[in-house]
Amino acid sequence: MSLLSAVVVLTSLFLGVVGALTLGWMLYAWRTPEALRATRFAPQPAATTDVPGRRFSLVVPARHEDAVLAHTLDGLAALEHDDVEILCVVGDDDPVTAAVAEAAAQRHPSRVRVVVDHSVPKNKPKALNAALPHCTGDVVGVFDAEDEVSPGLLRAIEVAFHRDRADVVQGGVQLMNIRSSWWSLRNCLEYYFWFRSRLHYHADREFIPLGGNTVFVRTELLRVVDGWDPECLAEDCDLGVRLSALGATVSVAYEPALVTREETPGTLRALVKQRTRWNQGFLQVYRKGDWRRLETLRQRLLARYTLLMPFVQAAAGLLVPVSIAMILFAKTPPAVTLLGFLPLLIVLAGVAVEVVAVHEFGRDFGVRVRLREYVRLVLGVLPYQWLLAVAAVRAGWREARDERGWEKTEHTGAHRDGAAPSTPATSERDRVTEAAA
């Protein structure tokens, strides 16, 4: 076999395996009708007395969020549950947002409190840690300042804690604005597959990178592990990895009526920036190595693969054009060339699955999906893949550069970008940051 053939075979196998794994995890929730049903919240019991009551402490870190915060806090205050406190964390350098939070606290004196974060520089995990000592609930839940939370969510979460004897419950988060731009539909679909399917796979394998909001952890456990890592760019993922390593029981549920609704980043630049931080955070978590304490080899392999996904993604994004070029121009034996088509076939298979998913999304959320969206979906496959590759390369480059004087660069980086991002819900903050920049 010639060198060229070997290159084609190896490239195809690499892309084929990566693509097949991704596709398999995208479809995980649909593997049987029973499995799909099990991804939802359990039906509420007829008598609420069957479930022991839990007190919820909902933490809302807010930084330069005065435009949306009032609405969010009003929504949280209106949640259908008897025993809730809402702690809005504002920075000591952000009087505008603080004023909005104070006003909300006065409107809902029994539910909303304001916690001031004095840390320097500010970021989301530090804000969360600032609130932790003030939490009086059995369960701490995290929401972002722009979240639209379903009124019935907490009851379902309470049942999930009880039914699954869970330490952690992760609810669904869904981007909704499929029509805003050519890539917004793809961004929404990513969330759809991640929360509807992929996270269930992670929960079943007992290794899970948690989401940045609509995530609920038993307060006692959160205090034992010292809360969130204040220096991590993906504090949510990090918390999930650490809790998985301890053997915590995580329950994941996706119910269209109960998902927390968000919007995509406002601009393409903001999307790339958000994704860069997400990727960089994953790399940080990888290097911290808490995942090495996971019990089984399979879990550790899954952890490696998941946390290194940015690099895999970058490689895939760059190799796809190479693979296409080789199909078109390289003279290799027919069998080798046929294998060269494997990545393309998997991409097409992915598009077919996405088309079905968009239809299901439209039905689940009552959104009319027009022909235009389907066309964008199909045409956007490779550009979006390259976008992700750019973000991944950018993350790798920044992370490598940060290695010299990690702490200092990290701090200035966090300072420059405003609050450190969470994954995946940072849209509004990104927009604010973008506007400020």
Add this chain to the structure above:
Amino acid sequence: MTATLFRDSTRTIERILTRPSAPPTQLDPASQPGGRRRRRNRWSGVPRRVSPGAVLGVVLALAAVSAVAWVTARNMYAAPMRFDDEGTYLDQARSLIRDGDLSPYTYWYDHPPVGWILIAGWLVGPSHLWDAPNLIGAGRQLMLVVTVASALLVYLLGRRLGMTRPAGAAAVLLFGLSPLAVSYHRLVLLDNLAVLLVLAAFVLALSPGRRLSAAFGSGTALAGAVLTKETALLMAPFVLWLLLRTVVPATRRMSLAVFGIGFGAVAVLYPLYALLKSELVPGPDRVSLWQGITFQLFERKSSGSVFDPGSDAYGVVTGWLDMDAVLPVAGVLAAVAALAVRRIRPVAGALLLLAAMMLRPGYLPVPYVVAMLPLAALVIAGVGDSVLRRFPARDLMHRRLSGAQLVTALLVPLVAFAAVGFVVERVVPRWRAGDRVLMTRDQDRPYRQASAWVEKHVGKDEVLLVDNVTRTDLVRAGYPSDRVVWFTKLDVDPAVEKKHPSWHSYDYVVTSSVMRTALQVGPSLGATLERSKPVATFGHGEHRVVVRKVKSQ
């Protein structure tokens, strides 16, 4: 960083974590993953807890399949006599192994290649563990394995179509013991491989767990069948019918998409291969996939009407019915009745479509019947099963029947009795006689003797014109592949013509019945035969094999 992981001792963590091992307080067991659902075997979908019925099922299925395996295996190298097509597929498989080409001659898209790719896989691997008297014998070993696997799938398919265990076992016996079936199942035919894959597609489409992976597997199996034998495409609507019947609304779209992905991913490889070789559409001096398909569909010589006693089609069909009329005829009759039975209607429809396709004027391949055999077996067993189930035993016992019900109650045992009588009196003796011939006679001896004679008397530098049975024997014995020429390539393949330009390029001709009936293939074969005289004859009548020496100029 790990310091933050364990601020307290491990024991504290242990105390704080909710251990999943603690007995869960169930609110709604149905909604709990793994709650009320019984654990199921992931392959068959059969509940894992072993019940007496399941044991009975395994025993019945194994007994039926073993019977089929035994009857198929015994004497399989010697009967029926090997024939040209078997040699062709093995020759192509060997060419694939040795040279990486899909044919030792120019591959002209006469058939899609998955069949002999599978045969090549068998020859490369498992075949080495099992001695065979000749290359076609090695292929027949694979056919035995395929028949056993198909028999198992017939049972599984019967069960998934809602038949009782005895009915499933009966279907296996019908499928595997008819002399017609035994005869064709032994032959190295693409149809046998395609049938296996179609059965797999049916079985997977009926996944009791409605697994997405089963829908994917069903699509790939169906595409594999189509790329083994194009006629398998006729089964596609029926596979889809069963799949649509299996899926539930929640996962219907995803299942169909995944089925389509599985089918498309495999099926596309064939036109893609042709495209890569610039052989998708016709052009000057090249073969093409397009021509291959149009040849199969339109240009092949029509076999005439099955109702015209002088036609080839009539000969083909009577040839089948001479071996066994019961399975095909009862199958088609039962299929008409089975249209009234919802559970087996798709299978009956598939069988009736295959039967109807025979009536159209066009080319009727001799092994066409192979695809009908498992469907006929299932439909007969299924109809018998549902007739017996109509018998209102319990109501009869409690004497609460209307007039019409009473008539049914009396009719069912009557019909059953008649059927059993027919089977015992007519079917069993005939099948036993037919199978005995296949299990004892050495019908292949003329071929073996002819090959042995050639090996003894003809030098390896001489050029021979042969059919593909003799060719596989001689190439295996060390004769150079390009000096043992397959007769159908005369006047057709430019490469052969270049190497051996006319009749006097050949030293010997070994004729068999297929060569004698195919004289019209081209003038060169006739010319060569004319200028040759027999030097050794083996066997008699139609099946004799004759070695002829071509006169030197």
